[in-house]
Amino acid sequence: QQQVKQSPQSLIVQKGGIPIINCAYENTAFDYFPWYQQFPGKGPALLIAIRPDVSEKKEGRFTISFNKSAKQFSLHIMDSQPGDSATYFCAASWGSSNTGKLIFGQGTTLQVKP
């Protein structure tokens, strides 16, 4: 129940394309859903995050879509660039009774071809 399932495992798009990465969860106690971006040899870095009280959040070229009833959320990267090539992780966390620790998906390796 504490799992977060992420797909696809890998994704290749052309420059300017819109890659979409999907995540699904079961635990309805989750109330915070961040996306992390990780470049080779580096630690993950927070990209964008959403709470379940909104259905969409945009930051620059990155958008999270959230479907509370379906218990799914997704990351869209508009006008993707070769510099966006990285591994993306969705994650989830839950409220004050928890430590704030994140439960991560398995990751999606994105390649944006020039």
Place this chain on the structure above:
Amino acid sequence: GAGVSQSPSNKVTEKGKDVELRCDPISGHTALYWYRQRLGQGLEFLIYFQGNSAPDKSGLPSDRFSAERTGESVSTLTIQRTQQEDSAVYLCASSLVGGNSGNTIYFGEGSWLTVV
């Protein structure tokens, strides 16, 4: 420091040896986490420290794994009698406070452990 600092960045050890991995969190961050990342996989939670509270050890995979933190400073993750399946990147992270969702968690670059 400016970010979460981890050492060593790379460690090769022989099966059966003990290893210690060090983490220096962002100054002023009271919450500290350890995660493990196996090749091509997601991050597995290992342990969490918050100030002087009892740590959350629920993610430690066996009694060969232990961690300490002195106050709100440096933490050490120790793996005793290392096994080949312990080969992974060990990531340390910190946040300003813990105990709630929504606090941004900042990761270090990890310690790459290879057990041969």
